[in-house]
Amino acid sequence: MKQFTKSASLILLFFLFGIPQLSLGQVKKIGLPQIKNYSRTDYKGGTQNWNIDQDKNGNLYFGNNDGLLQFDGATWSKYKAKNSDAIKCLKVGPSGKIYVGCYNEFGYFKANSKGKLEYFSISSFLDKKTLSIIDFIWKIHLYKDEVIFQSFDHLYIYKNNRIKIINAPKRFQFSFFFNSKLYIQDISSGILEYKNGKLNFLKGLNTLNNSEIWGMIELEKNKILTATLDRGLFIITNNQIVPWNTEANTFIKKNGSLGCILYKNKYVVINSVLDGIIVCDLKGNIIQHIDRSKGLQNNTVLASFIDNSNNLWLGLDNGIAYINENSFLTYFGSSYNLGTVYSSVVHRNNLYVATNQGVFCHPWNTDFKEGSFKLVEGTTTQAWNVQIINGELICASNKGALLLENGKIIKNLDSKGYFGFKPIPDHPNFFIGANYNGFSVFEKTSSGIKFRNKIEGIDKSSNSFEIDNDYLWLKKDQYLYQIDLEDNLQRTKTVKIFTQYSKENPGTGSLQRINNKIFFQSNNIFYTYSTKQRRFIKDIPITHIFKSIPKITRLTEDANGNIWYTFKESMGALIKTGNNKYKHVIAPFSNLTGKLVANYMSINTIDSKNTFIGLTDGLAHYDATIENKSILKPIANIRSFAFPGDTILLGNKQNKKEVYELPYASNQVKFTFSSPSYENLENIEFSYQLEGFEENWSAWSSSTIKEYTNLKEGNYKMKVRARNSFKIQSDETSTEFRVFPPWYRHSLAYLFYLLLLTCLVYYIRFNIKMKIRKNRYVETLEQRRLYLEKETKIKQEQYELEKEIEKLENEKLQIRLLSKDKELVNNTLQVVKKNKILNGIIHKLKDINTSSFDEATKNQFTKLNRSIVKEVNTDKSWKDLEKHLKNVHFEFLKKLKEKHPSITPREMDLATYLLMNMSTKEIAEFMNISTGGVDLARYRLRKKLELNQKENLIGYFMSIK
Structure with missing residues (x-):
């Protein structure tokens, strides 16, 4: 809330005290207006510039030997007409068409859909025979609903896409349009008026036949000023032509004239062939003379033009010049032999100026429009100050303390280098000078001013020092020295050093005298020093005055009680209107930004009409009584809007705003800005905001280019505003554009993505279903396989079990067989043993003698023997055993x-x-x-x-x- 109140107070203070300063302006007789030259290397065109005009957007156009030049304050552009280079005349129409006249060609330029000026030939409506005899078109006039192109031999009247031709009675010279009337000079028939489609001869105006009239303007009702090339100036009144016997006429007779224009209905600007221009009042008194010696780059002026800010443009035989006639300030620069100015003062009807090259002077009551400042002989050195002490003029310079009188050095009071001098309160005949290594005392005696003594005990010094009843105060670098002097001024008692005035406010700021009282300032807070309390005390009234003022660096009070201050590289003033009442003035001094001398604030106020300000390149003059209503709100233009593949020149377009559409591949955009506020182009600042990308406005900057890269798709609005050197802001200018998304983020692409997603979901769902089915099938097969494997395994296990059982049974059987084999063998062995026994029995039976037996016994014996033999022979157990063993x-x-x-x-x-x-x-x-x-x-x-x-x-x- 505090910040808002501070800002609001500053704005209110500006409008209350600054705006009243912006009322009626006038051409100043003292000093020169600001002059800026544009050479052909600046505008990249030919040398001669024949005609000048301005469109409703503030763009300036120049008819140049190399085509049509356009200037918007930031950029020069050049356009060519059909089959012709040199453009001798031009006129901007209300529709934005720029009509031009060339050699055997005339037509107009018009902005196309992209803002680039395209040429359309009007002369193409003529037949080939007529085309070949057009010659140069010298003048163009918008007369009612007609466009009239004038050559030496014809008038070509263009209306409704048709051309009407009027032949010259003998040979046309030039034509002039003012007060809704069109006048044409014929070389033998005199002056004619074009009316109702016909030429009417004006009686009594044959005096200037065979003379070239280059300018005609109406000074007042029924009084027309006529400027000729070589016969001077004439007044036409009541069908009579009489010479204008004035100071201006004397000048033109000597230097020739190439035209004239009326300025603010109070002054006449007259172009000359040999010596620049003059600005005179309606009585012919020359107020300003601007030529090459005053800063103009060429003395032959082919055209002059007043822009919509009431400033003067000149088309030269070689180049273009801008003259800031609408400024509060005029200048004495290098053309007046002045370099860097540190101080100035008027003494005994001479204006003295201390510069880096010495002291220069100029008679105060002599016209300043002619003649330069003259060097005071013997002062060729660095002169820091020139001031009046006790009625005497003293210069503080590198050569010493110089006493001057009537433009000459009378005496060198002390050869040491000096910064300046201050009187000593309560010691009217003494004053102190600050030299390069301390301070010295000077005394005014009956025989004149003399060097008295050096003050011992202090070897510090600077140009910032003050003296009160108690102390000598010195501000040097960041330190403030409080020097207590002995009563005899021979040496110091004490020297105390301060680095701040209070704990809450660090730093020492500036040292100054206001209302005959010494103040100490830091961060716009002012203090006085209390000898009793031995401390710095804040001064509320003065601090309140500077509450809404920018942070000051230096401050001084002039002879009228006005307070001048510097901040950064600019200047402001508090013009005194009463006791502790001031009017804040800052706008008129904005053009001095960057031109002030650092650490040397030179303000010399002689009276309310004459204040001189020291600059790095001369002396500025300010007249506080001049007010200027013509300082208008600036215009902010978006000059161009560029993106890969195309550039749109918005500064030329006259049609309604449109929204530009950019493909995503062109999402790198570049804007250029301009403001047709030509008074101080170096101090024009811009602020911008890309709505849709940035939330806040940018800081003010002098840059006229802004680029954005990799913008996302969406709608954007580029907004720009300008601020001129008077800190007046323009209305907002904007252009809209849309960045389309890339093809893969287009709405159709998203529709495609939706369809693709739907298909993908369907495909995935279908695949999942199929996979589930397949998994189920595979699972069934797997289960079946597992079942079969299990079944097979069971069967295998069963089979193996059966085999094992079979094996076991076989083994059991084998065991049994072995057992049986054993048994069989045993049995067989028993049988063998039996057979053996039986064989033994048989052998024993053979040993028995049967002869002793009876027949019956013998038969029975034989029968038993046979039975035993039969038993032995029929027993096959051995063979069966052998066979069985082989089988087993x-x-x-x-x-x-x-x-x-x-x-x-x-x-x-x-x-x-x-x-x-x-x-x-x-x-x-x-x-x-x-x-x-x-x-x-x-x-x-x-x-x-x-x-x-x-x-x-x-x-x-x-x-x-």
Whole structure:
């Protein structure tokens, strides 16, 4: 809330005190207006500039030898007419068309849809024969609903796309349009008036026949000023032509005239052939003379034009010039022999100026429009100050303290270098000077001013010092020195140094005298020093005055009690209107921004009409009684809007605003700004905001270009405003554009994405369903497979179990078979034993003598013998046993035979008996050999089987089985 109140107070103060200053302006007789030259290297065109005009957007147009030049305050542009370069005349129509006249060609420029000026030929409506004799078009006039193009031989009247031609009675010179009347000079018939489609001869105006009239303006009703090339100035009144015997006429007779214009209905600007221009009042008194020596780059002025801010533009034989006639300020610069100005004062009817080159003077009561300042002989050095002390003029310079009189040095009071001088209160005959290494005392005696003594005890000094009844105060760098002097002014008592005035307000700011009282300032807070309290005390009234003023750097009070201050590189003033009442004036001094001398504030107020301000390049003059109503609100233009592939010149367009559409590939945009506020182009500032991208306005800047890259799709509005050197803001200017999204973010693309997403969802859903089905099918198959595998496994396990059972049964059966084999062998052995016994019985029966037996006994004996023999012969147990053994041990015998092919059947039988774990005795009985034969057979078998002694024969057979 405090910030808002401060800003509001500043704005209110400006409008209350600044705006009344903006009333009626006038051409000043003292000093020169600001002049800015544009060379052909600036505008990139030809040398000669024949005509000037301005459109409703503020753009200026120049008819140049190389085409049509356009200037918007920031950019120069050049356009060519059809089959012609030099444009001798131009006129901007109310519709925005720029009519131009060339050699054998005339037509108009008009902005196309992209703002670029395109040329349309009007002369193309003529037949070829007429086209070839057009010659140069010298003048263009908008007369009612007609456009009239004037050459030396014809008038071409364009209306409704048709051309009417009027021939010259003899030969036209030039034509002039004012007060809704069109006048044309014919070289032999005099002056004619075009009216109702015809030329009417004006009687009594033949005096200027065979003379070239270059300008005609109406000074007042029925009084027309006529400017000729070589015969001077004339007044036409009541059908009579009489010379205008004035100071202006004397000048033109000497230098020739190339035209004239009326300025503010109070002054006449007359172009000359040889010596620039003059500005005179309606009585012919020359007020200003501006030529090459005054800063104009060329002395031949072909055209002059007053823009919509009442400033003057000149088309030169070589270049273009802008003259700021509408300013509060005029200048004495290098054309007056002045460099950097540190001080000025009027003394005994001479204006003295202290500069970096010495002291210059000019008679105060002599006209300043002619003649330069003259150097005071002997002062060629750095002069820091020139001031009046005790009625005497003293200069503080690098050469010393110089006493001046009537433009000459009378005496060098002290050869040390000096910054300035101050009188001592209560010591009217003494004053103190600040030199390069301290302070000195000077005394005015009956024989004149003399150097008295150097003050001992202080070797610091600067141009910022003041003296009151108690102390000598010195401000140097960031320090404030309080110097207490002895009563005899010979030396210092004490020197105290301050770095701040209060703990709440750091720094020392500036030192100044206001209302004959010394004030100390820091951050716009003012203090006085209390000797009793020995501290700085805030001064409320003065501080309140500066409450809404920008933070000041230096301050001084002039002879009229006005307070002048500097801030940054600018200046303002508080013009005194009463006791502690001031009017704040800041706008008139905005053009001085950047031109003030740092740390040397030079203000010399002689009276309300004459204030001189020291600058880095001369002296400025300010007349506080001049007020100016013509300072208008500036115009902000968006000059161009560029993006990859195209550029739109918005500064030329006359049609309604439209929304520009950009593809996403062109989302890098560039804007250029301009403001046709030509008074001080260097101080024009712009602020902008891209709505839709930025939330706030940018800070004020002198930059005229702004680029944005990688803008997202959407609607944008570029807004621009301008602020001139008077800190007056323009209305907002804007243009709208839309960045389309890339194809992949277009609405149709999103529709496609929706359809694609729908299809994708359907496809995914379908796939999921199919996958579920497939998974179910696979799961069923897997279950079936698992079932079958399980079933197979069960069957396999069952089969293996059955095999195991079968194996077990086989093993059991084998065991049983072995057991049976054993049993069988045993039985067989029993049978063998039985047979053996029976054979023994048979043998014993043979030993019995049967002869002693009776027949019956003998028969029975024979029958018993036969029965025993039959039993022995019919017993096949052995063979059955052998057969059974081979069947039971078939696999073993087979493997044994395969492994040892050389083995004999007898050895195979032995192996079988050994496998059956039969004893040697049993084997001997079976094989019908002795037990020794069995051991021998076993030995041979081991040898054939290639077994060593450690290997077990039966174990070996078990491994084969």
